[in-house]
Amino acid sequence: MINTRTSIPSVAAGLYEAALASAASPNTLSAELQGIRPLFTWADQTRLDLDARLLSGGLLEPREIRAFATWLHRAFLEAADRTTFPSENIKGFNTYLFAAQRMMDWFHTQYAADAGHLPRNIAVAKAIETTARVWRERRKRTRVLETAPDLEEDGIAEIETFLHSAASAPSPDPLWVRGYLIWRLAIEFGFRIGEILALRLEDCPTRMSRAFCIVRVEDRIGPPDPRGKYAPRPKTLGRELEPVIARSAFPRLLIDYMTTHRVSWRRSPSGARLKRPVVHHTYLVVNDKGDPLPQRSATNLAAYIARETGVDFTWHLARHAFFNRAYEAVARLEDPTQREVRTGDLVYWGGWSDPESLNIYIRRARQQRARTALRVWGSAALEWKALSPS
Numbered sequence: 001m002i003n004t005r006t007s008i009p010s011v012a013a014g015l016y017e018a019a020l021a022s023a024a025s026p027n028t029l030s031a032e033l034q035g036i037r038p039l040f041t042w043a044d045q046t047r048l049d050l051d052a053r054l055l056s057g058g059l060l061e062p063r064e065i066r067a068f069a070t071w072l073h074r075a076f077l078e079a080a081d082r083t084t085f086p087s088e089n090i091k092g093f094n095t096y097l098f099a100a101q102r103m104m105d106w107f108h109t110q111y112a113a114d115a116g117h118l119p120r121n122i123a124v125a126k127a128i129e130t131t132a133r134v135w136r137e138r139r140k141r142t143r144v145l146e147t148a149p150d151l152e153e154d155g156i157a158e159i160e161t162f163l164h165s166a167a168s169a170p171s172p173d174p175l176w177v178r179g180y181l182i183w184r185l186a187i188e189f190g191f192r193i194g195e196i197l198a199l200r201l202e203d204c205p206t207r208m209s210r211a212f213c214i215v216r217v218e219d220r221i222g223p224p225d226p227r228g229k230y231a232p233r234p235k236t237l238g239r240e241l242e243p244v245i246a247r248s249a250f251p252r253l254l255i256d257y258m259t260t261h262r263v264s265w266r267r268s269p270s271g272a273r274l275k276r277p278v279v280h281h282t283y284l285v286v287n288d289k290g291d292p293l294p295q296r297s298a299t300n301l302a303a304y305i306a307r308e309t310g311v312d313f314t315w316h317l318a319r320h321a322f323f324n325r326a327y328e329a330v331a332r333l334e335d336p337t338q339r340e341v342r343t344g345d346l347v348y349w350g351g352w353s354d355p356e357s358l359n360i361y362i363r364r365a366r367q368q369r370a371r372t373a374l375r376v377w378g379s380a381a382l383e384w385k386a387l388s389p390s
Contacts, residue, residue, distance in 0.1 A: 010040060012054040016103055023218075025194075025233050035099025042071050057111030059104050059127055062134045069138035072096060090140045101135045147367055148360040151321040155311040159183065162309050177261045178285055178293065179301050184249040185212075186315055189241055190322030190350060193298050193315040194232035198225075199284040201258070205251050211240040214351060226281055227292055236351025257284075264290025320361075323350060327361040328368075 013036070020029050043050035046067070053060070060068070073085065076093055080086045085093075105128050112124050151159075163183050166176035185196050195214050200222075203213040217225075217233050225231035243250050264276045265288045276290070283292035298315065306313040323346070330342040347355045 010051055012051045012107065013040065015055075016106065019106070021229075023233075025231075026229055028233075032099055032102075035096055036103050038072055038075070038096050039068060039100040039103070042068050045071075054104070054107040055111065057108050059108050059131050062131065065131065065134045065138060068100070069097065085140070087142075090142050094139045097135055097139055101132070104131070146360050147364040148320045148324055149317060150324050150364065151311070151313070151317055155309075155313070156187065156321060158309045158311050159305060159313065160187075163305065174261060174265065174288055175301065175304070177257065178287075179305060181253060181257050182285060182298065182301070182315070183305075183318065184253055186318035187322060188243060188245055188248060188250070190319045190326070192234065192236065192319060193302075194295070195234045195236065195351075196315075197232040197283075197285060197293055197295060197298060198234050200282040201284060202282060204254060204258075204284060205242075209240075210242045210251065212242075213240050214238055222282070225283070225292065227294060230294060231292075232295060234351075237348075237353055239348060239351055241349060262286055264288070323358075323361045324364055327358065328365050331365055 013033075016036070017029070017033060020032055024032065040050060042048075048064070072093060076085060076089050077083065080089065108124060108128060112120070112127075160183070163176060163180040166172060167180035169176075182193070182196055185191050185199075186193070189212065191212075191214070198215075198217075199212065203215060205211060214234055214236065215238050216236075217231075219238060262279060262284070264279060264286070266274050266276060268274050279286060279290045281292060285293045285298075287293050287297055302313055302315050305311075326346055326349070327343075330339060330346060333339045333342060343358065344355070347358055350357065352358065
């Protein structure tokens, strides 16, 4: 981040980038740095020494937060050549405010707090809480609440049929073998693709336990991920999950993959493909070289599945499909206490720290029910006699 007036790089931005790089994925790091760029641009234009403010642990004053939000609002209007704010840009606008708030709060916590000084730490927390209200007031409200997308049953059947057939062929392409394993982990458990790619052999079911374990990177013991800075970093909470659906593919599919397909391949001088059963790491899903499968390869694999089946598909859509159906099942429970308990179980299953993360599935279920809720009026018993037939 470079000051456009002085052409001097921002020290604060460099420190923040270094701090994020130690814990965030490259994609998250890039998104955060893009998110704070407007704040630095605004500070340059208004001659606010943002570096000095950040490095001293200072926060933006409420009037400065409002001024920045107004400047950002006008920037969006100019970019869209509009006089009213485009609804499609509301999410982007709020993303910039969130990123700016996170950075200000981080520096305030790092430079203003003192581990051995309780009154000061209380003051820091109160200051962050006060400015949080102003940031919240400046965010734009969306007119339509987000609902979870879904895979229709026909689409699920199409993907299942294709991948099962391809993976069960006499000499299957390793691409489709790992594709089917990832598919069943995503659709049966609602796992994120990052969680699947981060699974190690020790995280998988054993004779003593049928559960898969999701373990956050900071809670892991063992050698570092060979993928380095591109290693998946599960963002959800750690948890242990056993198969719950009827006719689960596990553990049979897992055992077959680990014993037969978790290998590396090479070409012989004659061009024949030769299998080598030696893999020098413990990560479950591997590519043809026997290395842990990269995120980009997994993304490409989803695109191949979409192309072969004609279904609009991503791995995260499989996660949505699982939780849409899981919540629908919970919503059908007649006992209110059981519904509340099972809803809490879903929050644990999804690995969410905030129960409101389930809201996109709740809203979708309500939306689906609303489409059929008034069909009762079509029955003779509930005929609306005051209205004349058309």
